[in-house]
Amino acid sequence: MPSFEDARSIIINSVAPLGVERVDLLSALGRVIAEDVTAPWDMPFYDNSAMDGFAVRTSDCLEGNCTLKVTGYIPAGGAVTPAIEPGSAVRIMTGAPIPADCDAVVPVEETEERDGAVFLKEKVTPRQHIRFRGMDVCRGETIITAGTVIHPPEISMLASFGKAVVPVFRRARVAVLSTGDELIELGEPPADGRIINSNALSLAAAIREIGAEPIILGIARDNRESHLEKMIEGLKADALITSAGVSAGDRDLVRDCLAELGVGQLFWKVDMKPGGPTAFGVKDGKPVFSLPGNPVSTMVTFEEFAKPALLRMMGHKRVIKPYVKATLREDARKKPGKVHFLRVRIEVENGRYWASISGDQNTGILKTMVRANAIAVLPKDRTAVAAGEEVDVHLLRGDVDMLEG
Ligand SMILES: Nc1nc2c(c(=O)[nH]1)N[C@H]1C(S)=C(S)[C@@H](COP(=O)(O)OP(=O)(O)OC[C@H]3O[C@@H](n4cnc5c(N)ncnc54)[C@H](O)[C@@H]3O)O[C@H]1N2
Numbered sequence: 001m002p003s004f005e006d007a008r009s010i011i012i013n014s015v016a017p018l019g020v021e022r023v024d025l026l027s028a029l030g031r032v033i034a035e036d037v038t039a040p041w042d043m044p045f046y047d048n049s050a051m052d053g054f055a056v057r058t059s060d061c062l063e064g065n066c067t068l069k070v071t072g073y074i075p076a077g078g079a080v081t082p083a084i085e086p087g088s089a090v091r092i093m094t095g096a097p098i099p100a101d102c103d104a105v106v107p108v109e110e111t112e113e114r115d116g117a118v119f120l121k122e123k124v125t126p127r128q129h130i131r132f133r134g135m136d137v138c139r140g141e142t143i144i145t146a147g148t149v150i151h152p153p154e155i156s157m158l159a160s161f162g163k164a165v166v167p168v169f170r171r172a173r174v175a176v177l178s179t180g181d182e183l184i185e186l187g188e189p190p191a192d193g194r195i196i197n198s199n200a201l202s203l204a205a206a207i208r209e210i211g212a213e214p215i216i217l218g219i220a221r222d223n224r225e226s227h228l229e230k231m232i233e234g235l236k237a238d239a240l241i242t243s244a245g246v247s248a249g250d251r252d253l254v255r256d257c258l259a260e261l262g263v264g265q266l267f268w269k270v271d272m273k274p275g276g277p278t279a280f281g282v283k284d285g286k287p288v289f290s291l292p293g294n295p296v297s298t299m300v301t302f303e304e305f306a307k308p309a310l311l312r313m314m315g316h317k318r319v320i321k322p323y324v325k326a327t328l329r330e331d332a333r334k335k336p337g338k339v340h341f342l343r344v345r346i347e348v349e350n351g352r353y354w355a356s357i358s359g360d361q362n363t364g365i366l367k368t369m370v371r372a373n374a375i376a377v378l379p380k381d382r383t384a385v386a387a388g389e390e391v392d393v394h395l396l397r398g399d400v401d402m403l404e405g
């Protein structure tokens with residue numbers, strides 16, 4: 001039986017980035033760019049003013065206390081003007097092109113203007129307050145390297161170079177299959193012996209949260225035909241995630257049916273709790289995750305196993321969540337022999353993470369998962385971790401260390 005880390009490595013090494021598509025720039029947000037992008041021109045494209053003020057020739061004002069005749073006005077977006085007469089200045093706005101021969105801009109605060117002339121109160125240094133052509137980026141320079149995740153700064157850079165359409169790795173289309181005769185769909189009335197198919201929705205939400213595209217297949221009933229029919233559909237997607245029907249129950253058909261469809265199982269059962277019965281297989285390069293049915297186990301195994309793989313398929317390089325250290329506020333007990341994924345609530349005090357156990361750790365208890373914002377990973381051989389000890393934690397939410405405002 002693989003350890004949690006080995007199981008995760010097997011999964012990550014079984015998948016590769018999907019193909020590339022070209023999308024409009026804003027749709028590239030959060031996606032991974034698939035090719036290096038080079039600058040088609042210099043940026044800035046022309047010498048321009050960094051200040052509202054006056055464009056001058058420093059040779060006209062080598063001494064302080066210089067007065068120049070104001071001979072023109074260039075707003076941002078104004079045309080590039082020819083050289084100016086010696087002894088003159090041109091009023092200029094931020095971003096406007098610098099006239100030929102001018103080699104400095106004097107901010108308006110450092111001037112006094114009267115009777116068509118401008119008096120410069122301070123000494124002027126050559127090149128001051130000019131943004132020169134190519135100062136930021138030179139033509140041919142790589143502006144974004146392949147493998148970069150697109151955030152607002154990358155959008156800004158790509159937009160600045162006219163890149164309206166960009167090549168990004170495809171979003172994974174992920175089929176979600178729930179299994180079990182006890183399941184009913186959301187909206188159907190509750191009844192004894194029936195359980196609402198919440199896993200389809202929590203998985204779809206988690207898939208969407210990482211920028212992939214969920215395809216909810218519905219419920220496979222506890223017979224071979226129903227499983228095969230839904231699985232055949234699911235194998236058309238880029239990845240298939242099933243929930244339940246994967247432990248030792250006499251109606252746990254998932255693994256047999258996947259095998260019948262040619263999915264090669266790479267492991268079944270992992271040395272961890274929850275998530276012990278997880279299975280993983282591959283068909284024609286497509287990963288198939290068989291997650292346990294308890295909603296908590298489904299979510300934890302998605303987070304730890306499916307998410308890194310799906311991110312890799314979408315071109316991400318950093319797919320393994322790092323551990324952060326947190327100090328336990330209370331004693332935690334566990335059975336030896338398995339790594340335990342403990343639902344905890346993290347609080348940040350003076351820059352340190354503190355972890356409280358979020359409640360009953362039975363995998364059937366969902367509210368403990370709702371309260372948790374992190375998972376503490378307790379080592380296999382420990383039977384207890386004492387209050388005050390540091391543990392490794394996987395944060396589950398991006399706002400864990402945000403402060404209330
Ligand atoms: N004899 C053994 N029994 C069990 C073992 C074992 O090793 N030997 N493992 C236990 C563990 S750990 C888990 S986890 C569960 C997982 O079993 P399955 O993945 O086969 O899931 P089911 O038994 O079908 O369902 C478990 C539980 O989850 C509920 N469920 C299922 N699907 C959904 C869904 N789509 N939405 C919401 N809830 C769902 C289901 O009704 C059950 O209550 O097995 C233990 N047993």
Ligand code: MOO
Nearest residue numbers: 274275276297363
């Ligand atoms: O592995 Mo089960 O997933 O402990 O509840």
